[in-house]
Amino acid sequence: MTNPGAGEAFAPIADYGFLSDTETTALVAPSGNIEWMCLPRMDSPSVFGSLLDRDAGYFRVGPAGIEVPAARRYIPGTMVLETTWWTPGGWLVVLDALLMGPWHHEDQRSHTHRRAPTDYDSDHVLLRVIRCENGQAQVRLDCMPIFDYGRQSAKWEHTGVGYHEAVAKGNGLELRLTSDLNIGFEGSLATARTLIKEGETRFVALSWSEHRPPQTPAEAQERLTWTVHHWQHWLDRGRFPDHPWRAHLQRSALTLKGLTYAPTGAVAAAATTSLPETPGGDRNWDYRYTWIRDSTMALWAFYTLGFDWEANDFFHFITDVAEAANGHLQIMYGVDGRAELEESTLDHLHGYDGARPVRIGNGAYTQAQHDVWGAIIGSIYLYVRKRDRLDDRLWGIIVKQVEAALQHWRNPDRGMWEVRGEPQHFTSSKLFCWLAAHRGSQLAHIRGDGERAERWRAAAEEIRADVLENAVDERGVFVQHYGTKALDASVLLIPMLGFLPPDDKRVRETVFAIADELTQDDLVLRYRTTDTDDGFDSEEGTFTICSFWLVSSLVLIGELERAKTLCEKLLSYASPLQLYAEEIDAHSGRHLGNFPQAFTHLALINAVMSVIRAEEELREVPRI
Structure with a gap:
């Protein structure tokens, strides 16, 4: 050699x-x-x-x-x-x-x-x-x-x-x-x-x-x-269903544990930097940090599989950085909790298979993204729900984060995909601000603060009304941001987060529209790059997390067989060691982007458990 x-x-x-x-x-x-x-x-x-x-x-x-x-x-x-x-x-x-x-x-x-x-x-x-x-x-x-x-x-x-x-x-x-x-x-x-x-x-x-x-x-x-x-x-220590997909759940759990930085409990988004989202392209980012938006899904996955210690460690990490932020929460942090993640390029490196530039640090940490407040409040809600108590420290964080969401929700931002084009009124950002107010109101009830509970509930309804007024096109389909007809896979979170019930006609039409119009060989794109100003001219592969979101959404709207078929297809794209990168080229099956990707494995756990539970519920229904 x-x-x-x-x-x-x-x-x-x-x-x-x-x-x-x-x-x-x-x-x-x-x-x-x-x-x-x-x-x-x-x-x-x-x-x-x-x-x-x-x-x-x-x-x-x-x-x-x-x-x-x-x-x-x-x-x-x-x-x-x-x-x-x-x-x-x-x-x-x-x-x-x-x-x-x-x-x-x-x-x-x-x-x-x-x-x-x-x-x-x-x-x-x-x-x-x-x-x-x-x-x-x-x-x-x-x-x-x-x-x-x-x-x-x-x-x-x-x-x-x-x-x-x-x-x-x-x-x-x-x-x-x-x-x-x-x-x-x-x-x-x-x-x-x-x-x-x-x-x-x-x-x-x-x-x-x-x-x-x-x-x-x-x-x-x-x-x-x-x-x-x-x-x-x-x-x-985990709880895994007796199901043919059990091995995928176990490998995903091990991968998430492997991406956890034990001294703090933070979960890194991936183990690598600058693996390209487009072969030979410039969509190359450093993912060795922890994103606040991952927190709610990470806690849900760890709790669902029985790893309460890991969930609680990550929870304590994100509440520590939220408390230190004093209401000015960033979208991401170092795994040690540091706030500054200055981005630079390593021009002496040729890049994976010639994909340049090679970046370290991530300049997106300075972006205004309105999903952070909903993510942190959603995480606190999951944590508190398992205990039915709310201490003074957590309550102080809740008040600051909900009020920050209510202060900023009317403003445009960069959205959850961290686009480097012009700020927009992204639907997913409004959705997470709604989540902050909605879950905040429920937490205020647990706290016994009736005044805040009612005020935040009313604010959540105001945000919902604004989204329904401005983010739905003439077909009754949710769009990427106000003033566009472009689709975006992030709106699949609408039924998953409970913004609208799964049987709402707008939810069903949105899920079907994304499945039919925002896919390549059944795999879901984040958005059409021709429709979105994200700061780049190059194409990208299908985002595997979005494909797993589609599985979960199809289950919620009652399309179990379609969800199961898509889930089986996605699991067939796993690497030989049952790992996933961020994206998949739908034509070749080639994995693209940083590897292994925590968010993909989190979404896999969510989707697989959704299908398994729906199958179990069907078996429990007595036949006539």
Whole structure:
């Protein structure tokens, strides 16, 4: 295996494996290359960045001269990836994991939230275990970290314990490579070769903190087993229906947990930056942050599947940032809660398959988007509903956020899709302002504040009347924003959020219009780029979250068979490891955009559970 340099083909986005220890993440190509890994956490600068430039660092373990695996899978119920290769001499298996270790009180450091009984800490170790199943195979290890998004080459040194351990320093990090292989250096490349025979096991561990890496194959296997059991025990806490789609729900739950930054409970939108929404295009964004709008759906998904600890951790994160914002809530934050996410481009990187620019940071954090207030109030409502009590701290946040929504709802904004064109009176933004007032009124009743409950209820009705007056076209279909006839998939949230009942004629006509007119091969677009000033001229793929919203909406309006058919089709588009990027090219099935995408997996859980529950309700109806 040589350096995946310029000219070598990029793996399809959907073919990457996803690793996580709930502090950092990594993407593994089918070749066995770690092509994306940021340290010390998921939104830090990359150490292995060949996903965005073939000369920005990589870490490969696998058979010499063989790059296409025979099979890949996750160890069931885990985030441990198993890759199997056939070689002319035998069968080789590589197991990859970001290790998890038991949590101890003295290790709390930045952990300020409560921990679940089965929670483990990140061990800050990437472990790769190599096993020969039969015959024999030549194994090659190549590790070339390039710090700071490919701008600072590593310089390796042996640590003094023979040729089995090496250290490289850069950008404030110290990487330690530990193996039972003899490690040599070729410039900034740490490399090793060996012949492995049937029944033999080798290991290599990359660590970046004071946590001790494994020292022997036996210890490596023990630590790997510990990590396997951690993930399986975590998944056992969930509630999953006995249904053929159960595996998709479980993989989505594991992916959401993997995108969670454990020290704060924040859920990142994706593990990557700048994977293109259009092949070779410029719709390339940094999604390694947490969006407030994701909060209501994330809480619903976690609560529905029985992961109350994760839901509560994310809830405490968003209420902490809401309280700190003092009524001026941003649309997104860093996973550590930081507010400034200044956007810049990395012009030295060629981008995934030539898609430029490569961006870090996200300038949309400064945008005015009116969905944030409804999202935060909707999240508080879900949290309080499970407890039927409302403390002074939460009430203070509610009052500020509802009043902010009522102050601004008449103004135009950038909408939930963060368009970089002119502000508009987006229907979805009005919908979320309605949600803030509507749920705020219900929470005021729980609080016993009758005056606010009535005032906010009246405001919710005023917003609803304004939307019904200005956002419905002559066909009785909800449109993207006031003054247009363009469709937008975000209005599928109208029945899902309870703005109108599912049997309302306008709701039904809107769902059918989107299904018939805003789709490509049944998959849903956000909007037609020819109808929307989003600041770009390029096209984009279908948005998978919107397709799953259509499934949920079809269930709500009683079109169960159509919903089930679409859901089956969407599940067939999952990656070989049951992961999803942000978009799908309807013609080729190619995944587009950042990967894996939390919002897509959240919508999958919502849609799949909607179909399953509707089927169960039908079975419970006695037949005459």
